[in-house]
Amino acid sequence: MPVEQAESGAPAEEGHLFAGYETDPAFYDEMFDADGAPRAHCRALLESLGETPHAEIAIMQERAERSFLHEGITFSVYGEEGALERIIPIDIIPRIIAAEEWDFLERGLRQRLEALNLFLADIYGPGRVIADGVIPADMVRGCPQFRIAMRGVEVAHSTYVSVCGTDLVRTHDGFLVLEDNLRVPSGVSYMLANRAAVKTSLRNVFRRHKVRGIEDYGRLLRRTLAELSPRGDRDPTIVLLTPGVYNSAFYEHMFLAREMGIELVQGSDLVARNGFVYMRTTGGLRRVDVIYRRIDDDFLDPLAFRPDSVLGTPGLFNAYRLGNVAIANAPGTGVADDKSVYAYVPEITRYFLNEEPLLANVETHLCRNPEGLEYTLDNLDKLVVKEVGGSGGHGMLVGPHATREERETFAEAIRSDPANYISQPTLDLSCAPCLAEGGAAPRHVDLRPFILRGQETRLVPGAFCRVALTPGSLVVNSSQGGGGKDLWVLSG
Amino acid sequence: MLSRSAQGLYWIGRYLERAQHGCRLIADQFETMKDRPVDEIDKNWRRLYQGLGRVPLGGELRSNLDDEQFMLVDAYTLADDLTFEPANPDSIRNCLANARENARQVRNVVDEDLWSCLNLAFLDLRDIEIPDIWKDRPNEFYRRTEDAVRTFFGIAESNMYRDNGWQFLQLGRFVERAQLLAALIDAQLTVYPVGGPQADPDWLSLLRICAARDSYGRLHSMQFDPAAVVDFLVADPLVSRSVRYAVARICEALDAASAGRPLAFEAGRRAGRLAALIDYDWPNRDPADDEAIRATLRAIGDDCRRLHDDIDSAYFSYGIEEGADA
Incomplete structure (x- = not known):
């Protein structure tokens, strides 16, 4: 279905970036409506890009990617030859979110994070949510991410999750929350790098839009x-705790430390002594007050968590429990982004806030329940099955794309440990135009906004928009061929 | 400043100084190869390798002084060994890779312009090999690489806040310089002993490596007296590539970094003694015997190595109890 100019009705010109763009009615298209006409908030972009020859846009994209390499905006992939530095490819055509769409998302995200924080404060405190039967006790306390050591620990402002990265997708039914990342969500540096790159490449186009700024993120995070x-x-004294240069998100750790003007430390740079935490400086030990940690709970402190870890700082958790240092996010937040607990977030929201959740969940079948297990096994070819604690697109089966053999192997795994799995329908992720050979073509996208909470909740109007660059693919993960896009939130 | 960040900057300084020194040595070797006799080319290779404390890959330097062609082919192998050889930890490429890796790890304290300068220099030579530079004009490669290092320090000079980050970058650079110069001059005296036959170009070459040919020439009426050249490159505090100049920068940097910490005392004392040794105990010229000079040069080298250890234990890897006393 060739896209036609809405006003004139004339066919698109040869060489026009969108001349050969065909939407698929099965998926919501971010730029064109069901009749193939540009959505109102995308018209200006479409016109501006239409004036630019395709080849020129391709060159801009290449330049943007080269600048990523030169500036070292990379992530590491582990292979046989050790870690390789790769860039996350950028698609230069921005995705636009209209002002009213963002307002709705923002309210929904604030509400959800507030509910999740109340939930965490409750399960590590009085446990009303369990006593009142809202969520099964064993699902919470039996979750591998539940940290018994956190019971009764005083947490500043009851903020367990200070940085949340929520994965959202859009279907014909609207926005859905795919997952809450409440441990050490990453990607915000790519949000900012993609914006910087697009501002450089498409500066004239950018100037014509009223795009809300996101550059304040570092300062908001510091505050x-x-x-x-x-x-x-x-x-x-705030520090960012990184596992080190071999971590795939190291660039981001470095970037954020710089944006916040704080030290980037590793476990070996910290010393816990007499209930306080210090860092080793050239002027001797210096007391640390807040640790923004980008390592998992397990590696924080071998005395409190995993004894075989060499990354951590012995005694760190004790200092935390004594209230002499803050850790963000708090240990044990992973229980709230467990994929079976996820299914209860709407209920949790109603329970703690007495409000209807604004953002909907994806329909989820829990294999721990007999009916969920049966439904999952009967419909494996239609479903996406995930491990409850998995992340990054690993430990999952995409039924429709799997071979019969893969499905059978997975079915075995599910039967042997049902509680470890959930299933969801294959989602019709929305599409946005991406630069492909010969012009723009639709590719599936999602978005990850970042929500901050200290004493109050803050978020910048933007998100890391991930793109499945392979035609037809629904996998947007950077480790599996995904790329990024700049996301523009327009001011009203 | 975080100890590990300071340590990263210290190593960036060391590796870049080493890379630059390598570039200067090889570039000078190309000068020699233009018109000097074969045995002099051979001697200069020996000086170069001894000065770096290295044996060429595959064993001793092989020389066939009757065969000019052999010497030229050999230059290709040796330059490859010093520039790209993966097994040579001090090859120019490895030095840049190490400097860049250190910078990557402490990038939040490295100015953005500095980082991209270093990253680009590294990416430029990451994927090339000796045939790529040889088929064109190899000197240009070494000049370009050295220019990248000079640009790096130029940006550092103009952009960096003069906190401990700057001081440790300086320390690394000048500890390395003092050590490399002492070893190079000692090697020069091995290959061209003071009592032996002398030719101006042998000493001109040494001055060229230290970027001191013109200043020496002006001061000494273009008389290339071996003992005077050695004095100049060791003891003249105004020659930027002299041992004394490097030691002066080390003293300054230590002074600024220590802020009176007792732990830092040892490093400062050692650097001060090194300065005094050159100022007051540098042996008098003896036209017949250079043993006293050479012994002093070796003592300077040893002191630089100990200084490195002192810096490490005072600033980077001190014990918890010692750190708490600060």
């Missing part, structure tokens, strides 16, 4: 973290 400091008004 958020400062609010968690145990030392009140005093300008706190």
Whole structure:
């Protein structure tokens, strides 16, 4: 279905970026409506890009990617020859979110994070949500991410999750939450890098739009973290704790430390002594007040969590429990982004806030329940099955794309440990135009906004928009051929 | 500043100085190869390798002084060994790769312009090999690489906040320089002993490596007296590639970084003694015997190595109790 100019009705010209663009009615298209006419908030972009020859846009994209390499905006992929530095490919055509769409998303995201924080404060505290039968006790306490050591620990402002990265998808039914990333969500540096690249490449197009700024993210994060400091008004010493240069998100750790003007530390740079945490500086040990950690709970402190870890700082958790240092996100938040707990978030929201959840969940079948297990096994060819604790697109089966053999192997795994799996329908992820050979073509996209919470909740109007660059693919993960896009939130 | 960040900057300084030194040595070797006799080319290779404390890959330097063609082919192998050889930890490419890797790890304290300068320099030579530079004009490659290092330090000079980050970058650079120069001059005296036959170009070459030919020439009426050249390159505090100049920068950087910490005392004392050794105990010229000079050069080298250890234990890997006393 060739797209026609809505006003003139004339066929698109040869060489026009969108001349050969065909939407698929099965999927919501971010730029064109069901009749193939551009959506109102996308018209200006379409006109501007239409004036630019296709080849020129291709060159801009190539330049943007080369600048990523030169600036070292890379992530690591582990292979036989050790870690390789790769860039996350950028698609230069921005995705636009209209002002009212964003307002709705923002309200929904604030509400959801508030509910999740109340949930965490409750399960590590009085446990009403369990006593009242809203969620099964064993699902919470039996979750591998549940940290018994967190029971009764005082957490500043009851903020367990200070940085949340929520994965959202859009279907014909509207926006859905695919998952909440509440442990160490990453990708915000790519959000900012993609914006910087697009601002450079498409500066004239960018200027014509009223795009809301996101550049404040680093300062907002710093303010958020400062609010968690145990030392009140005093300008706190904040550090970012990274597993090190071999971590795939190391670039982001470095980038954020710089944006916030704080030290980037590894476990070996920290020393816990007499219930306080210090870092090793050239001037001796210096007390640390807030740790923005980008390592998993397991590697924080071998005394409290995994004893075989060499990454952590012995005694760190004790200092935390004594209230002498803040850790963000708090240990044990992973229980709330477990994929079976996810199914209960709407109920959790109603329970704690007495409000209807604004953002909908994806329909989820829990294999721990007999009817969920039966439904899942009967419909394996239509469903996506995920491990409850999995992430990054690993440990999952995409039924429609799997071979018969793969499905049978997976069915075995599900039967032997049903509680470890959930299933969801294959989602009709929306499509956005991406630069392909010969012009723009639709590719599936999602978005990950980042929500911050210290004493109050903050978010920048933007998101890391992920793209499945392979035609037809629904997998947007960077480790599996995904790319990124700049996402523009327009001001009203 | 975080100890590990300071350590990263210190190593960036060391590796880049080493890379630059390598470029200068090889570039000078090309000068020699233009018109000097074969045995002099051979001697200069020996000086170069001894000065770096290295044995060429595959064993001793092989020389066939009757065969000019052999010497030229050999240059190709040796330049490859010093520039690209993966097994040579001090090859120019490895030095740049290590400097860049250190910068990557502490990038949040490295100025953006500095990082891209270093990253681009590394990406430029990551995928090339000796045939790529040989088929064109190899000197240009070494000049370009050295230019990248100079640009790096130029940006550092103009952009960096003069906190401990700057001081440790300086420390790494000048500890490396002092050590490399002491070893190079010692090697020069091995290959061209003071009592032996002398030719101006042998000493001109050494001055060229240290970028000191013109200043020496002006001061000494273009008389290339071996003992005077050695004095100049060791003890003249105004020659930027002299041992004394490097030691002065080390003293300054340590002074600024220590802020009176007792732990840092040892490193400062050692650097001060090194300066005093050159100022007051540098042996008098003896036209017949250079043993005293050479012994002093070796002592300077040893002191630089100990200084490195002092810096490490005072600033980077001190014990918890010691750190708490600060």
